Amino acid sequence: MTCCSSLPTLTMKFCYVVHAVARLxxxxxxxxxxxxxxxxxxxxxxxxxxxxAIEEETKKLTKKVADDELKIRSLYSIEDRLSRLEEDxxxxxxxxxxxxxxLKNCYPNEFY
Structure with a gap:
């Protein structure tokens, strides 16, 4: 009889355990x-x-490339002027x- 009387207690404990597991x-x-x-x-x-960060770096690099292009163009104009000066x-x-x-032919007696 003790076996049957403890059955509801075990069932209740089992329900608590199941409920706790479900909750966890x-x-x-x-x-x-x-x-x-x-x-x-x-x-x-x-x-x-x-x-x-990528967008910012892209803007910086684009500006740097534009600046470098301007420098290259100015170098081209400087090279052009230098070549003209060399020709002159x-x-x-x-x-x-x-x-x-x-002068040597016209004034042969002069020192040059």
Whole structure:
């Protein structure tokens, strides 16, 4: 008879255990979902930070490329001027040689 009288107590204890396990499993599912949402939020924030950093770096590099293009163009104009000066120098050197030759022939007794 003791066996039958303890049966309701065991059944009640079993119900408490089942209820506790169910509650813990519900809590762990809820915590998993919360963790998943917070992880997703953190990843979204990280992605946003990365996107902003990439955009900022892209702007800096674009500006640097534009500045470098301007420098290259100015170097082209400087090179062009230098080549003109070199041509003028050669022409002037030829003119100077012609004048020296003329002076030597016209005024042979003068020292040059």
């Amino acid at each position: 499993s519900y809590m762990s599912l809820r915590q998993e979902k919360t963790l998943e949402r917070s992880t997703l939020f953190a990843n979204t924030l990280r992605k946003k930070e990365w996107d902003e 120098e050669k022409k002037n050197a030829e003119d100077i040689e012609e004048l020296k030759y003329f």
